[in-house]
Amino acid sequence: MGMPSGATGGPVLTVGSVALDSVRTPFGEIEEALGGAASYASVAASFFCPARMVAVVGEDFPEEHVAKFAGRGIDLGGLRRAPGETFRWRGYYDYALNQAHTVVTELNVFEGFRPELPESYRQSPYVFLANIDPALQLSVLDQVRRPKLVACDTMNYWIEHSPEKVLEVLARCDIALLNEAEARELCGVPNLLAAARQVLSYGPGVVIIKKGEHGSLMLSQDSYFAAPGYPLEEVRDPTGAGDSFAGGLMGHLARCGERDDGALRRAIICGTVMASFAVEDFSLDRLLRLSMEEIAERYHEIIAMTRFGNL
Amino acid sequence: MGMPSGATGGPVLTVGSVALDSVRTPFGEIEEALGGAASYASVAASFFCPARMVAVVGEDFPEEHVAKFAGRGIDLGGLRRAPGETFRWRGYYDYALNQAHTVVTELNVFEGFRPELPESYRQSPYVFLANIDPALQLSVLDQVRRPKLVACDTMNYWIEHSPEKVLEVLARCDIALLNEAEARELCGVPNLLAAARQVLSYGPGVVIIKKGEHGSLMLSQDSYFAAPGYPLEEVRDPTGAGDSFAGGLMGHLARCGERDDGALRRAIICGTVMASFAVEDFSLDRLLRLSMEEIAERYHEIIAMTRFGNL
Numbered sequence: 001m002g003m004p005s006g007a008t009g010g011p012v013l014t015v016g017s018v019a020l021d022s023v024r025t026p027f028g029e030i031e032e033a034l035g036g037a038a039s040y041a042s043v044a045a046s047f048f049c050p051a052r053m054v055a056v057v058g059e060d061f062p063e064e065h066v067a068k069f070a071g072r073g074i075d076l077g078g079l080r081r082a083p084g085e086t087f088r089w090r091g092y093y094d095y096a097l098n099q100a101h102t103v104v105t106e107l108n109v110f111e112g113f114r115p116e117l118p119e120s121y122r123q124s125p126y127v128f129l130a131n132i133d134p135a136l137q138l139s140v141l142d143q144v145r146r147p148k149l150v151a152c153d154t155m156n157y158w159i160e161h162s163p164e165k166v167l168e169v170l171a172r173c174d175i176a177l178l179n180e181a182e183a184r185e186l187c188g189v190p191n192l193l194a195a196a197r198q199v200l201s202y203g204p205g206v207v208i209i210k211k212g213e214h215g216s217l218m219l220s221q222d223s224y225f226a227a228p229g230y231p232l233e234e235v236r237d238p239t240g241a242g243d244s245f246a247g248g249l250m251g252h253l254a255r256c257g258e259r260d261d262g263a264l265r266r267a268i269i270c271g272t273v274m275a276s277f278a279v280e281d282f283s284l285d286r287l288l289r290l291s292m293e294e295i296a297e298r299y300h301e302i303i304a305m306t307r308f309g310n311l
Numbered sequence: 312m313g314m315p316s317g318a319t320g321g322p323v324l325t326v327g328s329v330a331l332d333s334v335r336t337p338f339g340e341i342e343e344a345l346g347g348a349a350s351y352a353s354v355a356a357s358f359f360c361p362a363r364m365v366a367v368v369g370e371d372f373p374e375e376h377v378a379k380f381a382g383r384g385i386d387l388g389g390l391r392r393a394p395g396e397t398f399r400w401r402g403y404y405d406y407a408l409n410q411a412h413t414v415v416t417e418l419n420v421f422e423g424f425r426p427e428l429p430e431s432y433r434q435s436p437y438v439f440l441a442n443i444d445p446a447l448q449l450s451v452l453d454q455v456r457r458p459k460l461v462a463c464d465t466m467n468y469w470i471e472h473s474p475e476k477v478l479e480v481l482a483r484c485d486i487a488l489l490n491e492a493e494a495r496e497l498c499g500v501p502n503l504l505a506a507a508r509q510v511l512s513y514g515p516g517v518v519i520i521k522k523g524e525h526g527s528l529m530l531s532q533d534s535y536f537a538a539p540g541y542p543l544e545e546v547r548d549p550t551g552a553g554d555s556f557a558g559g560l561m562g563h564l565a566r567c568g569e570r571d572d573g574a575l576r577r578a579i580i581c582g583t584v585m586a587s588f589a590v591e592d593f594s595l596d597r598l599l600r601l602s603m604e605e606i607a608e609r610y611h612e613i614i615a616m617t618r619f620g621n622l
Contacts, residue, residue, distance in 0.1 A: 095501040190406040192524065193542045213503065214525035217542070224616050226539030231504045231528070252622075265619035299622050305535050306617050308576035311563075311610050 009049035009255035010148065011075065014041040014247070015115050015140050016130025017087055018055040018065075018079070023282060024092040027236040033283035034065045035089060037130035037153070040240035043287050044247025044274040045128075046072040047295060049254040051247075052124065054078035054117060054140070058086035058109045068288055077118050082109040097235050098212050117143045126254040128246055129173070131155045134165035141172050149259055151175035151250060152204075153242065159186045171203035174259070177246055179210045193219070206264060208249075210242055218268055223261045227268045228306055230276035230298065237282045241275040244287065248274030273298045320360035320566035321459065322386065325352040325558070326426050326451045327441025328398055329366040329376075329390070334593060335403040338547040344594035345376045346400060348441035348464070351551035354598050355558025355585040356439075357383040358606060360565040362558075363435065365389035365428055365451070369397035369420045379599055388429050393420040408546050409523050428454045437565040439557055440484070442466045445476035452483050460570055462486035462561060463515075464553065470497050482514035485570070488557055490521045504530070517575060519560075521553055529579055534572045538579045539617055541587035541609065548593040552586040555598065559585030584609045 014037075021035030038055040045051040052075035059081065069076055087110035090103040115136055117124075125148040129137040137152060144150075152173045158166050159182060166186065170176050176199050180192060187195040192209060196219040199207045206220045215229040249271035256263050273295055280286040325348075332346030349366040356362040363386035370392065380387055398421035401414040426447055428435075436459040440448040448463060455461075463484045469477050470493060477497065481487050487510050491503060498506040503520060507530040510518040517531045526540040560582035567574050584606055591597040 097501070190408070191544055191546070193544045197544070211525065214522065215537070215539075217539075224542060225619070226526070226542070226616050227619075228526075228528075228537030228539070231535060231537070233502055233504045233508070235502070262620055266622060269619055270622075296622060303619070303621070305537050308536070308538075308580055308614070309573055310614070311577060311581070311607060 009257060010125035011050040011052050012042075012045040012126040012128060012247070012250045012254045013052050013054065013078075013121055013124035013144070014038045014045065014128045014130055015054045015137070016041065016132055016243070017110055018053070018057050018061070019087040019089050019110075020061075021239060021283065022088070022090040023237055023239055025097065025237050026093070026095050027234065028282060030237075030282045032088070034068060035239060035283060036087065037240075037243040039069070039284060040243035040278060040287070041128055041130055041247035041250070042069065042074050043072050043284055044244040044278070045251035045254070046074050047274070047290065047292060048248070048251030048270065050075065051251070052078055052121060054115045054121065056080045056082050056109050056113045058082060058084045061086045068284065072288070078121055082112070084109040093238060097238050100239070115140050115143075125149070126250050127151070128250045129153065129169065130243060130246070131158075134158050134162050134169045137169045138165065138172070141169075149174050149250075149253060151177055151246060153177045153246060154182060156182055156185055167202055170199065173204045175206045175208060176202075176204040177208050177210065177242070179212070179242065183209050192217070208268065210245060212238075212241070215272065216245070216268060218264060220261070220264075225261075225265050225268065227272055228302065230272055230302060231305075232276060232280065235279045238279050240278050240284070244278035245271035245275040248272070269299055269302055270295075272302060320568060321436035322361040322363050323353075323356040323437040323439060323558070323561045323565045324363050324365065324389075324432055324435035324455070325349045325356065325439045325441055326365045326448070327352065327443055327554070328421055329364070329368050329372070330398040330400050330421075331372075332550060332594065333399070333401040334548055334550055336408065336548050337404070337406050338545065339593060341548075341593045343399070345379060346550060346594060347398065348551075348554040350380070350595060351554035351589060351598070352439055352441055352558035352561070353380065353385050354383050354595055355555040355589070356562035356565070357385050358585070358601065358603065359559070359562025359581065361386065362562070363387075363389055363432060365426045365432065367391045367393050367420050367424045369393060369395045372397045379595065383599070389432055393423070395420040404549060408549050411550070426451050426454075436460070437561050438462070439561045440464065440480065441554060441557070442469075445469050445473050445480045448480045449476065449483070452480070460485050460561075460564060462488055462557060464488045464557060465493060467493055467496055478513055481510065484515045486517045486519060487513075487515040488519050488521065488553070490523070490553065494520050503528070519579065521556060523549075523552070526583065527556070527579060529575060531572070531575075536572075536576050536579065538583055539613065541583055541613060542616075543587060543591065546590045549590050551589050551595070555589035556582035556586040559583075580610055580613055581606075583613060
């Protein structure tokens with residue numbers, strides 16, 4: 001791959017949560033570790049291009065976590081420290097590992113989160129709106145000036161509580177990222193392809209449906225792409241997989257500067273690679289000790305595991 | 312593709328059920344239509360190479376169904392007509408379509424089914440042991456002489472009631488076909504890759520895990536292959552998907568006469584194609600009006616939807 005770490009391409013701006021996660025899985029347990037959608041996405045993107053984030057933490061947010069972002073070269077001009085405590089999530093996964101069970105969510109400073117972009121961030125060409133209130137996602141879109149590419153994520157809570165706002169966000173995005181259940185719920189149809197087609201009709205040019213261990217699929221007006229999941233014998237902590245996927249995806253698109261079908265397919269595989277590393281350990285631990293060589297190696301492994309010849 | 316229909320390659324012998332199915336799905340309903348694992352597998356295989364089956368039907372089995380097999384050139388020397396009624400299955404699928412709900416199973420003549428291979432069948436080079444009592448699968452293996460390649464299927468019932476016999480069958484097969492739930496149940500591990508690796512340790516050189524709409528994966532000692540599901544907006548009746556997959560798989564392997572990794576990957580895509588057609592309509596209706604051109608076209612569609620470039 002031979003790219004210098006995070007050196008080229010327009011910066012990727014992620015807006016979302018930075019959290020302290022307490023997670024238990026069949027493979028272990030962590031207390032108040034670094035988490036949050038913006039953390040995973042920004043760190044994942046930082047391997048491909050410059051990354052910046054808009055997020056809020058409390059007075060209790062450990063400096064060592066800030067240092068982790070800084071160590072990845074992430075621009076922290078938009079990371080605000082507010083009076084109060086940092087957003088906390090406590091949850092667990094059982095052996096199936098595909099369903100997070102929430103024990104406690106303490107919004108804390110995140111409750112009053114109103115993303116305000118520093119002036120220098122308003123020119124961000126690549127914007128990832130992680131899963132936050134769609135009203136806030138819209139306010140971010142009002143602040144950025146003519147971004148080249150916008151991707152958004154959402155979750156069942158917003159689909160149930162603010163469906164109109166979710167649709168408004170989708171209409172203003174280039175890429176919609178949803179997981180299987182969200183796509184089915186948003187569209188009210190059980191067939192995934194039908195759901196994806198319906199999401200397309202809401203406005204985004206590209207829909208990517210994340211299917212966990214089963215990989216992902218991309219649908220646009222003239223293309224369909226099926227990406228496998230990277231096979232892992234041990235998933236230690238699935239937290240952050242979707243956000244790491246988004247970070248890898250946006251990072252590749254920003255780095256290569258293209259957005260045609262070929263670039264999108266490669267970006268999805270980069271997302272697949274970053275998600276697969278993220279779940280190998282708790283918190284961002286695996287991403288933070290990752291090398292470009294490992295990313296390239298896994299990318300090529302996925303090529304090898306999907307190729308087959310003509311009849 | 313340009314192959315004459317069912318003309319070349321060693322014959323594929325399928326041993327399994329021929330049934331009269333009554334099925335209800337959100338898209339319609341059929342009464343006493345042609346069904347059964349051997350029916351789907353043999354008809355699917357017949358597009359690639361000569362096919363033969365060992366199965367039993369009752370006195371009430373309609374001649375028009377026999378004519379369907381004959382119309383596909385299937386050798387029916389092993390289709391026995393026994394006193395009594397044909398095996399019947401009645402079931403339904405709800406909107407999720409991934410889970411068959413059985414209403415009634417009437418084994419009838421199938422209860423006394425003891426597969427006896429006509430002398431001419433004992434030389435069958437390609438053998439597919441569809442989902443029947445593993446004791447019967449073993450008796451078939453005792454009757455065939457040095458087959459080139461044996462594949463087997465099974466189901467949760469046998470895993471729960473005859474686990475030792477299932478393991479005995481696996482140890483004597485080249486290819487083990489299981490669905491996700493069966494693999495997890497047989498091995499007692501939730502991780503699919505770990506389960507597949509464990510199945511390999513039971514003896515077969517290749518294990519293929521079928522994941523329905525999510526496609527399939529193949530694991531051997533030195534290869535891992537991920538195949539997507541073919542995206543269908545309307546699945547009218549999922550019955551027979553797995554057996555059609557097996558028929559397409561074995562048909563391709565018999566036709567090309569190879570069993571290396573490349574042949575296996577192509578065979579899995581042929582299986583994917585045949586399964587995708589089977590579920591487009593009730594019973595074997597879609598398979599029976601299928602053309603080689605359609606098979607080749609869909610195969611190439613799957614190539615297109617899985618390709619992506621180097622970083």
